[in-house]
Amino acid sequence: MSLLETDVLNQDSELPEIFASVESEVRSYCRNWPTTFETARGPWITDTSGTRYLDFFAGAGALNYGHNNPVLKRAVLDYLAGDGIVHSLDMATTAKREFLETFSALVLEPRNLDYKVQFPGPTGTNAVESALKLARKVTGRESVVSFTNAFHGMTLGALSVTGNSMKRAGAGIPLVHATPMPYDNYFGGVTEDFHWFERVLDDSGSGLNRPAAVIVETVQGEGGLNVARVEWLQALAELCRRREILLIVDDVQMGCGRTGPFFSFEAAGIVPDIVTLSKSISGYGLPMALTLFHRELDVWSPGEHNGTFRGHNPAFVTATAALQTYWANDSLAKSTADKGIMVRDRLDAIADKYDGVSARGRGMAQGLKFENTDLAGEVCRAAFERGLLAETSGPADEVVKLLPPLTISENDLMSGLDILAESVATTV
Template sequence: MTILEDKPGTHAGNDIFEHLESEVRSYSRGWPTVFETASGSWLRSEDGKDYLDFFAGAGALNYGHNNPILKSALVDYIMKDGITHGLDMMTTAKRDLLETFERVILQPRGLDYKVQFPGPTGTNTVEAALKLARKVTGRESIINFTNAFHGMTLGALSVTGNSMKRAGAGVPLVHATPMPFDNYFNGVTEDFQWFSRVLDDSGSGLNRPAAVIVETVQGEGGVNVARAEWLRALADLCSEREILLIVDDVQMGCGRTGKFFSFEEAGITPDIVTLSKSIGGYGLPMALTLFKRELDVWGPGEHNGTFRGNSPSFITATEALNHYWTNDELERGTLRKGERIHQTFMNLSDMFEGVSTRGRGLVQGLVFEDPSDAQKVCAIAFEKGLLAETSGPSDQVVKLLPPLTISDDELEYGLNILAEATAKVRS
């Protein structure tokens, strides 16, 4: 028998991941299989087992895996030798995307935003938003919220709440002040009472902030949903005090909560919006930073990035906008399927003590008082062929982010698995 491990540079089976890949890997620990192909709402491992995906690339695959409509447009573009890498040069692919984004998304919503391509990830667009807010206002401080998650680079990490992720910075994370997110005090006190008081009190010691950054639904923070009236009050507070409002729509945008932007339901118009994940359509890297026209004070090249011009993403993004956002069919389906998940989770909450639920659209959470129960439910679900992750400061929430294009039958199949897993853990 040949033992491959004895030969330098060769490793059998899955040993290469443990041998060569960093200990920082995480999802592969909870889902210990090697995936090979994916289509729609399903992934298949190399040993032929199928897994229903209630994770969707952490929200980067709102239109599913290898969406055939988007794939066809991408293959055609590649086969025509379309520009792949363009920095911020003018290309036909970028022009088509900008024209489509303005026609399909901005104009129908009365939004007069400029569009910046900051680099291809969520943390890139958050960094651009923070830098721009500071440049526009001349102030340094940013207000963020408890349990927020905005990215893993230093600026984005400074406005993130998770202590484990913050500790990884290795340096002080400064110029940010956390405030309580909606219902942080469980209705005991008015959320903005402290915020508005320290802003107006010259003795509070709070530096006047350049901006407030907020998620309408905190996905990584545990599926914490901000009420529409809370968001409106926050927007009013910022407007009255000349503080810029940044909405981080990296995970909750592109239809995850129903409408294209998650803040639409509240009827607010943020000064700056960050988009990534599913804006590329096909799971390809892409990010946008949107901001009101009068805030465009950048000098040429003042914020840039080698891969901000990812043209294949422009192609699939344009196709996704044209196919899914010229009518309300996807939005209505998202809300209907979200309600179906909510009903199932409400039933489980009624059946088992210490279980509750919260969410909007197709981001839904099943919350366990004992965090280990959430982790056990996800482990059992994986064994039964379902991918779901945990979130929250103690990983106490089973968080669902299925593709928006998931079928009703697929949704029911996955919900049955979760119900069985919950019953097994709580029995």
């Protein structure tokens, strides 16, 4: 069970009683951040008492451009003030047209990606569900290979390819048609774990049905900031190509520049068959998701996969503004890479002071792993008391995960890392 879902229930009492009396017990983050937030701007979020917190959680990666980004806010306010269409299912609207034109011109064409774009619904798990469904429709096969410590969403299909046992148990039914394989470095370098997947594919006695697809994160965020090596990703892509297995990259949390380039897989030079995006694609924290796939895979019949909220036009507006502002050139990608180096240097310096602590992650998705798994939660609690929001991740919640906005200033970034260092020093 997550840090944010465990033995801190007493802190819930510090919140107004309405939350405990009316809202479901499933609420989690509020239990470890027991205050009522009211306003936010950039990397800062303020509660009703006027206390400000640096937000290194950023909506679990949904706020890459910060809270209430002024450029994006202006765009959506102008759109709404002009009675722009808000809800349209999949009807053609000017907001959708402008988004598709901008996404094609600034993201797809410069990367030579001939992808069709599907709007599967408002969230990342919707994108994953449509990707799995499409892969099975295209190939006529049922099985999907996923990886240890993966996280792909909370609906049944996405949950079937998720590794976390607590989340899987919540399904209440068997989760079938998915086979987990060891993620890169799962065995700690003792054995070349990729060979296991290749071996069972070729072994008629392995019991592995030929899969429709492989779904993978290049950096496992919820799984503990596990980073797949470029070589591993390239070998996986090549294996899928040779065996005519579709490769799905889940870029819901690590896409939209979180690791530097727009897509996290760009560093490996691979081209997935299917890509899922959500979280920061709207730019403003508005619900939006995309499923991208090669043109020849577009075998959907009209309405075969649909949803009421797959055409949220305010999200198209803010997404277009975000792309035009931050992805017309490579300045944000370079800035993110530079800040990522600053973060790693600081995390390494912290880790070097203590036994059983190590830095991990890539770009602006980094953190500290603690061999004493209780310490990560204690560090996050200490950080909150000092004005920093950070969450834990990993199978035992052993990693303090940092996801600051990509647009954060270097001064604010260093201030947050100072708080983290102080929190570690008082905890370890």
